[in-house]
Amino acid sequence: VALLSAIGRDADGNGLLTRAQADGIDISFLHRAVALPTDRYIAIEGALGLVAAIADSSTLEACGADLLAPLRDGQLAKWRGTVVLDSGLMDAQLAELAQRSCSDSTDLRVTSAAPAKAVRLRPFLNKGNAVFYLNLGEANALLAQSFADSHSAAQALVAAGAVRAIVTDGERPATDADKAASLSRTPPSCDVQRITGAGDVFMAHHINAETHGATRANALAAALDAAASHISTSAT
Numbered sequence: 001v002a003l004l005s006a007i008g009r010d011a012d013g014n015g016l017l018t019r020a021q022a023d024g025i026d027i028s029f030l031h032r033a034v035a036l037p038t039d040r041y042i043a044i045e046g047a048l049g050l051v052a053a054i055a056d057s058s059t060l061e062a063c064g065a066d067l068l069a070p071l072r073d074g075q076l077a078k079w080r081g082t083v084v085l086d087s088g089l090m091d092a093q094l095a096e097l098a099q100r101s102c103s104d105s106t107d108l109r110v111t112s113a114a115p116a117k118a119v120r121l122r123p124f125l126n127k128g129n130a131v132f133y134l135n136l137g138e139a140n141a142l143l144a145q146s147f148a149d150s151h152s153a154a155q156a157l158v159a160a161g162a163v164r165a166i167v168t169d170g171e172r173p174a175t176d177a178d179k180a181a182s183l184s185r186t187p188p189s190c191d192v193q194r195i196t197g198a199g200d201v202f203m204a205h206h207i208n209a210e211t212h213g214a215t216r217a218n219a220l221a222a223a224l225d226a227a228a229s230h231i232s233t234s235a236t
Helices: 011-022 058-062 091-099 115-124 136-143 150-159 198-211 216-231
Strands: 006-008 031-033 040-046 049-056 083-086 108-111 130-135 164-169 172-178 182-185
Touching: 006 011, 006 058, 091 115, 108 115, 108 198, 115 130, 115 136, 130 136, 130 150, 130 198, 136 150, 136 164, 150 164, 150 172, 150 182, 164 198, 172 216, 182 216, 198 216
Parallel strands: 006 031, 083 108, 108 130, 130 164
Antiparallel strands: 040 049, 164 172, 172 182
């Protein structure tokens, strides 16, 4: 796993790099911002779920052009693994990525950081190889529609150009759809202790399961089980 992003030259950034290296993540492509702090995300959760969240991604957005240097200078030209792309970048950088060879990988997975940023992913709808991971709110925002469930949203994403769409909807069924077929599965019941990070855990386990040969049905089940385990564990 290699990480392409921007991190400040501060204590928070150093701590993240130490943790990433300990987890075996390649950080050699990271852009270290000289005069900017490492971005932060703060989530406030209560008994009824997420109360408020503040995402400070100003450094990532400010360094957008610089962090794409490994793509421009050829360092990642031979990358053949899965490419996971988040909507945290600005429109200009995402549009550039949609045109670059790295994004023409046979396994491109895109996801949204939030419903408000989902619209930034529209250039990837017509890539012909983009697999979308969205929750129902993000799918609604991306397509500027109001779908009642994950099944209708996933099918609409495929009709709009996504080669495949995996849409979650909280405790309601999640759907994996492409032009050939779609399948839905209800997440396991659990005692919800937190929700922050559930989408990240879901996507990571889904990709990992498929990388190791799981069927689509088993990969969806594994991802939902992992997300349920995550949200039912108290944050420390």
